[in-house]
Amino acid sequence: MKVLGIDPGTKSFDLCGLENGEVYFEEILDTSEVAKKPELLIEATEKAMPLDLIAGPSGYGVELTYLRDLNIQTLKDWYLTYILLLKEEDLEAALKKGNIGIMVYSAMTETAMEMKRRDWPVCYIPGVIELPTVPAHRKINKLDMGTVDKMCIGVLGVYDQAKKLNIPYSEVSFILVEMGFGYNAVLGISEGKIVDGIGGTTGGIGFLTAGGMDAELMQLVGNWEKVDIFTGGGISVSGKLSPEELIECSDADKRCEVAWGATIEGIVKGVASMMTTVPHPKEILISGRLTRVEKVKDELLKRLAKFAPVRRIGWLQGARRVKESAQGYAIVADGLAGGKFVELIEWMGIKNAKGTALDHIYHPKGKSIRQKLEEKISFRP
Known part of the structure; x- marks a missing residue:
């Protein structure tokens, strides 16, 4: 069994591959370069192929969601809204300013689209707020x-x-x-x-x-x-x-x-x-x-x-070489695929995570923003 974890860091994108629970692949990409050339991430991922599962760049996190279940026509809006908590108009405005952080968000969205086109076995995983243990x-x-x-x-x-x-x-x-x-x-x-x-x-x-x-x-x-x-x-x-x-x-x-x-x-x-x-x-x-x-x-x-x-x-x-977060991404991918770390992932409740980071807003103005976002693009296809 071979899996890959991709961590989209502020300074570097780190890719960690596990084969039967053991590290076999490591790749580090400069984030500023990925921002300019998103295809670098696709090329790096290809080096680790074939793969049973990829834990893709998951931003703020969502309940366990497989790329195969998402519609490519709405994927961009879905990814921006729920993975990145970003409105498209804010993305476009920031891109005009050349902000490197937002350029990375754009690159993450583009690579998600390309992975969908290639029918890669990608999943998106939860952050802390979606976990049932919190x-x-x-x-x-x-x-x-x-x-x-x-x-x-x-x-x-x-x-x-x-x-x-x-x-x-x-x-x-x-x-x-x-x-x-x-x-x-x-x-x-x-x-x-x-x-x-x-x-x-x-x-x-x-x-x-x-x-x-x-x-x-x-x-x-x-x-x-x-x-x-x-x-x-x-x-x-x-x-x-x-x-x-x-x-x-x-x-x-x-x-x-x-x-x-x-x-x-x-x-x-x-x-x-x-x-x-x-x-x-x-x-x-x-x-x-x-x-x-x-x-x-x-x-x-x-x-x-x-x-x-x-x-x-x-x-x-x-x-x-790869940083701790990429190793953790790979552990999660391995456990979700039924590998060496399956007991750990089940124990920590990752499969039972629910919803998105938007689910716990109670402030009236925050709730209205959430409603507008959800009206534009539903979380569940």
């Missing part, structure tokens, strides 16, 4: 409790801790800290299941994103666009174009010092608040591109040790 009261007025890539890292973490500590999935308990190029997230895992999450747009600042924002600011600004999600974070505070540069200057440059302090403190606050739902985690697992920067890793080890032992999440045996 209580409904934690989902109120949330869209992002952890996008699909974060959910997949949680899956990898459950497998890793169970293997490392030689315990059943039911005894796994940890808090996951994920720090990527664009966004940070904190997930809570109890009894081997994801039970809570603070997504990149609801927690502290990331390098690109402003994270959770004051509703008073939203009211004052009035008109927000999708591209605004990619701004307002460390890059805006510091004026530096890479997280490494920001971190390097944090002891000498005041703006960098402020951005660095906000980033790290946001993570610590996220973990502290997650102790409400996971009060006795066995470990704090750290993951993501930024945690591989020595200063970030050292600071996390120092600041988070008061909660639980801290370590970097373990990788799949044989994985050498």
Whole structure:
């Protein structure tokens, strides 16, 4: 059995292939290049063929949905609405501005269409908010409790801790800290299941994103666009174009010092608040591109040790290059296809995920937007 997981990251697209549960294929594509030439993703996927199942780029997540069941005439609108939470007019406006983040969304949509034309065995999978293991009261007025890539890292973490500590999935308990190029997230895992999450747009600042924002600011600004999600974070505070540069200057440059302090403190606050739902985690697992920067890793080890032992999440045996999220995507694909990880995927309730990220909006204005989107394109074909 051969499966592939495709993680569409802010900095890179990572592809991880498993054959009978073992890593056999790894490919990394620069996100800016995929944005300009979507066919690069198609060509990279072809290198891993033949495949029994592909866990395709799933954005904010949906209940388990197979590409074969979607109508190609409505696929573009469906993908934009439910996978990317993006209106077509916002996409077109942002493309005219040349925003790289939106160009990636466009590339993801184009490749979904091409995969449909080629009749590839693709499925789209849930993020944290669609999981049945997360209580409904934690989902109120949330869209992002952890996008699909974060959910997949949680899956990898459950497998890793169970293997490392030689315990059943039911005894796994940890808090996951994920720090990527664009966004940070904190997930809570109890009894081997994801039970809570603070997504990149609801927690502290990331390098690109402003994270959770004051509703008073939203009211004052009035008109927000999708591209605004990619701004307002460390890059805006510091004026530096890479997280490494920001971190390097944090002891000498005041703006960098402020951005660095906000980033790290946001993570610590996220973990502290997650102790409400996971009060006795066995470990704090750290993951993501930024945690591989020595200063970030050292600071996390120092600041988070008061909660639980801290370590970097373990990788799949044989994985050498692709990041944790791609490995998790591949684990999910393998489990869904009935492979080595089927017990893990069933235990974590991924097959039983329901609906979309739009399903838990109660604010009157949010509900009206949801209704308009659903009137334009139904989630279920």
